[in-house]
Amino acid sequence: MSELQALQQKINYDKTFDCVQCGYCLPACPTYETMERETHSPRGRINLVKMVAEGKASVQDLEKPIEKCLGCMACTTVCPTNVQYGEILEGAKEVIEDHQIKSTSRKKIEDFLFGSFFPSGKWMNTLGNLTWFYQKTGIQALANKSRLTKLAPLHLDKFEQVIPQQPSPKERSKRAKRYKRKRPAHAKVAFFTGCVMDSVFFETNQNTIELLLRFGFEVVLPEQQTCCGALHAHSGKVNESVELAKRNIKAFEEEEIDYIVNNAGGCGARMVEYHHLFEEGTTWRERAEQFVSKVRDISEVLAEVDDLVFNKSVDRTITYQPSCHMTNVQKVKNPPLQLIKDVPGITLKELDRPDFCCGSAGIYNIVNYEDSMDVLDVKMKDVCGTNSESVITTNPGCLLQMKLGIEREGVTHTMDAVHLVDLLLEADPQQK
Amino acid sequence: MSNWMEALKEEIPDHQIMTEIADRYSYSFDASFGEHLPDVAIQAKSKKEVVHIVKVANKYQIPIYPRGQGTCLSGGPLPVYGGIVLDLSQWPEKIDVSADDLTVKVSPSVLTARINEEAEKHGLMYAPDPSSAHVATIGGNLAENSGGPRGLKYGVTKDFVLGLELVTPEGEVIQTGGQTIKNVTGFDLTKLIVGSEGTLGVITEATLKLVPKPAGVQTIMVEFTDVQTAGKAISRTLTSGILPSKMEFMDQACIRAVENFKPSGLPIDAEAIVIIELDGHPEALKVETKLVEGIMQEIGASNVSIPATSEEATKIWQARKQVSPAIAKIKPTKVSEDATVPRSKIPEMMDRLHMIKEKYQVEVVVFGHAGDGNLHPNILCDKRDQEEMARVEQAVEEIFQAAIDLGGTLSGEHGIGTMKAPFMEHELGAVGLEMMKRIKDSWDPNGIMNPGKIFPEKGQKLVLRNE
Numbered sequence: 001m002s003e004l005q006a007l008q009q010k011i012n013y014d015k016t017f018d019c020v021q022c023g024y025c026l027p028a029c030p031t032y033e034t035m036e037r038e039t040h041s042p043r044g045r046i047n048l049v050k051m052v053a054e055g056k057a058s059v060q061d062l063e064k065p066i067e068k069c070l071g072c073m074a075c076t077t078v079c080p081t082n083v084q085y086g087e088i089l090e091g092a093k094e095v096i097e098d099h100q101i102k103s104t105s106r107k108k109i110e111d112f113l114f115g116s117f118f119p120s121g122k123w124m125n126t127l128g129n130l131t132w133f134y135q136k137t138g139i140q141a142l143a144n145k146s147r148l149t150k151l152a153p154l155h156l157d158k159f160e161q162v163i164p165q166q167p168s169p170k171e172r173s174k175r176a177k178r179y180k181r182k183r184p185a186h187a188k189v190a191f192f193t194g195c196v197m198d199s200v201f202f203e204t205n206q207n208t209i210e211l212l213l214r215f216g217f218e219v220v221l222p223e224q225q226t227c228c229g230a231l232h233a234h235s236g237k238v239n240e241s242v243e244l245a246k247r248n249i250k251a252f253e254e255e256e257i258d259y260i261v262n263n264a265g266g267c268g269a270r271m272v273e274y275h276h277l278f279e280e281g282t283t284w285r286e287r288a289e290q291f292v293s294k295v296r297d298i299s300e301v302l303a304e305v306d307d308l309v310f311n312k313s314v315d316r317t318i319t320y321q322p323s324c325h326m327t328n329v330q331k332v333k334n335p336p337l338q339l340i341k342d343v344p345g346i347t348l349k350e351l352d353r354p355d356f357c358c359g360s361a362g363i364y365n366i367v368n369y370e371d372s373m374d375v376l377d378v379k380m381k382d383v384c385g386t387n388s389e390s391v392i393t394t395n396p397g398c399l400l401q402m403k404l405g406i407e408r409e410g411v412t413h414t415m416d417a418v419h420l421v422d423l424l425l426e427a428d429p430q431q432k
Numbered sequence: 433m434s435n436w437m438e439a440l441k442e443e444i445p446d447h448q449i450m451t452e453i454a455d456r457y458s459y460s461f462d463a464s465f466g467e468h469l470p471d472v473a474i475q476a477k478s479k480k481e482v483v484h485i486v487k488v489a490n491k492y493q494i495p496i497y498p499r500g501q502g503t504c505l506s507g508g509p510l511p512v513y514g515g516i517v518l519d520l521s522q523w524p525e526k527i528d529v530s531a532d533d534l535t536v537k538v539s540p541s542v543l544t545a546r547i548n549e550e551a552e553k554h555g556l557m558y559a560p561d562p563s564s565a566h567v568a569t570i571g572g573n574l575a576e577n578s579g580g581p582r583g584l585k586y587g588v589t590k591d592f593v594l595g596l597e598l599v600t601p602e603g604e605v606i607q608t609g610g611q612t613i614k615n616v617t618g619f620d621l622t623k624l625i626v627g628s629e630g631t632l633g634v635i636t637e638a639t640l641k642l643v644p645k646p647a648g649v650q651t652i653m654v655e656f657t658d659v660q661t662a663g664k665a666i667s668r669t670l671t672s673g674i675l676p677s678k679m680e681f682m683d684q685a686c687i688r689a690v691e692n693f694k695p696s697g698l699p700i701d702a703e704a705i706v707i708i709e710l711d712g713h714p715e716a717l718k719v720e721t722k723l724v725e726g727i728m729q730e731i732g733a734s735n736v737s738i739p740a741t742s743e744e745a746t747k748i749w750q751a752r753k754q755v756s757p758a759i760a761k762i763k764p765t766k767v768s769e770d771a772t773v774p775r776s777k778i779p780e781m782m783d784r785l786h787m788i789k790e791k792y793q794v795e796v797v798v799f800g801h802a803g804d805g806n807l808h809p810n811i812l813c814d815k816r817d818q819e820e821m822a823r824v825e826q827a828v829e830e831i832f833q834a835a836i837d838l839g840g841t842l843s844g845e846h847g848i849g850t851m852k853a854p855f856m857e858h859e860l861g862a863v864g865l866e867m868m869k870r871i872k873d874s875w876d877p878n879g880i881m882n883p884g885k886i887f888p889e890k891g892q893k894l895v896l897r898n899e
Binding site: 024041064 | 475
């Protein structure tokens with residue numbers, strides 16, 4: 001195989017032919033709107049991948065347009081010919097990673113994040129403890145110490161401001177791994193805790209367990225579970241991402257369960273695509289398919305339960321910002337809305353453009369801070385227009401970003417960002 | 433750096449001038465065939481900027497290609513001789529509705545569907561509805577004189593243009609037409625410019641006509657066991673005092689492709705279906721629906737479905753919308769034609785298309801706006817297969833020939849661009865084409881405005897292959 005052929009295979013050249021360049025993706029793409037050029041649109045990016053595969057442009061030419069893609073996948077939902085943009089994007093990222101042409105500053109940021117911030121090998125509680133540690137010592141200070149900020153302004157202080165107070169390692173370690181029910185359970189679910197959720201939003205994870213129990217599920221937390229690998233894949237670190245998938249598949253096979261429940265749209269989206277990581281016909285593929293068939297967002301399993309009442313009225317005007325990955329990859333749209341509407345007292349004001357990304361997009365808001373804020377500003381205009389008191393989301397990245405947006409708009413005294421789980425628990429659900 | 437690039441920078445902000453290879457490739461294509469690398473892509477956001485860019489291009493004789501969102505199906509914005517792609521899509525949106533005049537003034541970057549959205553707020557409608565209306569700019573629609581399903585009743589883009597502001601190829605600004613429905617002052621330059629595919633200048637503003645928004649709509653789906661009857665049914669309806677807003681045709685290949693792709697409840701045994709939309713006052717709709725039902729039964733339609741709710745109607749139109757993705761599953765490359773024939777010739781055209789399909793062994797599916805004779809024969813192929821593409825080229829040539837033989841035209845709504853240029857003389861005759869060329873040459877003495885479109889080069893042939 002020639003070098004170009006090898007590149008073509010890796011970059012998914014064949015899949016670019018599914019794009020008929022109709023441009024229907026343009027109005028759906030946040031970066032086309034904020035960056036105002038075809039180069040930063042899905043159609044433009046796919047064309048560039050093709051140009052690189054044909055040797056007309058270099059991998060270097062591709063780097064910036066690919067790096068600036070949020071990966072929100074809104075384009076795949078509107079695409080009339082079902083172009084597998086996700087696969088093209090990941091292929092391109094892998095090729096860019098292979099060519100090691102990332103700028104020094106970007107590489108440093110990634111090393112910092114993947115080396116110290118997201119677990120690449122450790123049980124995620126370690127991460128939780130790390131966040132606690134960071135918060136005590138200051139993330140920005142740590143970044144400063146590693147001299148990273150000299151290379152790239154990380155704006156970590158901005159994120160620090162909006163991270164909720166963390167429980168200490170001692171409090172974390174108190175959590176049980178198994179929650180049995182006295183009454184018969186609707187189903188037995190394994191809770192995928194997620195790494196960012198479990199560190200930054202530990203309380204919400206605790207509430208998730210509580211909520212699942214109240215809704216009548218038996219809950220287990222497989223100990224060997226690890227990061228879903230989404231952030232690694234988004235950065236072209238394919239091998240690491242496959243490794244993490246394997247560990248999760250194995251961890252969740254050890255329990256007899258009906259569902260694998262998560263409360264993070266981005267993690268769920270990664271996990272429903274685990275089977276794509278393995279070749280057809282292999283045992284791992286089969287095991288991955290088994291795993292995928294059980295993956296559910298928490299809103300999906302909760303929405304199925306019909307013997308429940310909410311005891312407390314939540315008299316508040318809220319708006320709902322769906323997670324892009326939940327909408328466009330998991331294709332879960334209605335369950336969260338249905339649950340919100342069930343909460344007594346709630347006034348739901350829907351966004352004009354709920355499917356427009358908030359700009360969080362994994363580590364995008366850290367590595368492409370300015371571009372991310374441009375996207376966030378568009379989103380916040382819509383959010384503020386609803387005059388809501390709370391923004392409800394279903395993904396830790398979105399939740400942090402919305403908190404950041406509220407801070408930026410200077411409306412912290414009138415608005416907050418809340419995970420759907422916390423809202424539901426506030427309404428005090430009980431089985432009939 | 434070349435002199436002309438320096439001259440451009442005098443008035444245009446740096447971030448609107450794109451010279452990096454990634455950016456240039458991003459403006460090298462549209463939704464049709466071919467890819468041509470421009471020297472630069474420039475975004476203009478005001479009339480002043482357009483004037484400057486065109487003046488520089490004219491002075492240094494650099495080709496310039498106006499572009500909206502690049503959804504063109506005939507190669508309109510392709511920079512075939514290099515030079516400047518002029519991206520107008522980022523111009524700030526302006527939509528000024530004058531409800532009492534039933535007109536609207538728009539900037540060239542406005543998405544066509546947005547005009548209708550704004551009009552509806554005043555109980556009005558902008559009728560032209562190309563299927564890309566939510567993506568395409570009005571500037572592009574004006575340049576290509578785009579149509580759409582509603583063209584049957586309301587006409588196409590040119591029927592809705594009252595006046596234009598244009599930057600000529602020499603960088604002068606002119607106003608054509610005005611704001612009134614009636615206007616016979618001098619030559620009708622407005623209609624000349626609409627559909628001239630950007631070869632006569634850059635449209636910087638348009639005054640468009642609006643019509644009252646119909647109070648209601650009613651969908652009807654009719655099934656046929658043969659295509660001839662479907663053709664007759666269309667003519668019979670239109671001669672019975674009924675003018676539907678849409679009459680969309682799908683052949684069996686289309687129906688089956690949709691049902692394979694996403695089951696939508698279409699009748700897979702029907703040879704053809706016609707989806708009709710009537711619009712008007714609810715009381716009138718009731719009467720017309722009955723009439724259409726009667727006509728269809730009398731002529732021998734195998735089934736007539738009248739959806740009772742708007743949800744059911746939406747389902748039918750959604751199935752129609754699935755045609756595009758569904759047929760793309762047959763083969764990846766889609767050669768979408770829009771040869772149009774007089775309405776009475778639809779059955780004959782269908783026969784010819786069938787023969788062409790057999791003769792060249794290519795996959796052809798047919799759908800389209802049958803009510804106005806505007807069919808969309810689509811050839812599904814794979815552009816990586818050179819041998820197949822050679823057959824497709826021949827088949828396309830013969831489709832054009834068939835349309836012209838039947839008294840029709842090369843293009844109903846997509847435009848000529850690069851692809852159909854070789855066939856122009858055949859339809860218009862040598863003198864007809866020459867008269868057009870003379871107009872072009874006197875408007876654009878240096879030949880800088882969108883060269884390579886409409887007018888063929890000597891010996892130019894249709895080419896769908898890359899090499």
